Amino acid sequence: MATTTIRLDDKLKKELSKELKSMGLSINGYFNLAARQLVIQKKVPFELVTESEVPTETTRRALVEAEAKELGIIPDDSPSFANINDLKDFLDKE
Template identity: 35%
Template structure:
C-alpha cells in the first residue's frame, strides 16, 4: 500500500467525512472505490461540466477557427463573446 494526500477545504472534508460515516465507509475506502471505478471504466464516473460560456462547444469552435485564421495570416485580434 502507498499513501496519497488530498487537499480540500475544511467544510468539504467535514461534509465528506459525515457522508462516508453515514454509508459505512472511511474516506480512504471512498477514494479507493472511486479509483477502482475510474480504472474499470477508463473514465471519471460522473459528468463534469462548466456553466462558463467560454467552455461551450460553440465558443470552442469559434476560438479554433480564429486560431486557424491567425495561422493563415488573417487578422483576428478581436472577436465577439458568444453568450450561451
C-alpha cells in the same frame, strides 16, 4: 502500499466525512473505490453536477410565463417562422 496526500477544504472534508459515514465508508475507502472504478470504466464513475442556483426574479418570471403559455393559460403570441428567411424579413421590419 504507497501513501498519497489529498488536500481538502476543512468544510468540505467535514461534509464528506458525514455523508460517507452514513454510508459506512471512510474518506480513504471512498477515494479507493472511485479510483478503482475510474480504472475499470476508463471514465469518471459518476455524473458531474454543479450546485443548483436559485434563479433570479427575471428568470423565474420567464419560466412561469413559458409554462403558462405551454399550458394554454395565457396566449402565446410570439411569432414563429418556417425558415431563416422569414425570420430575417421579420427582424428587418423592426
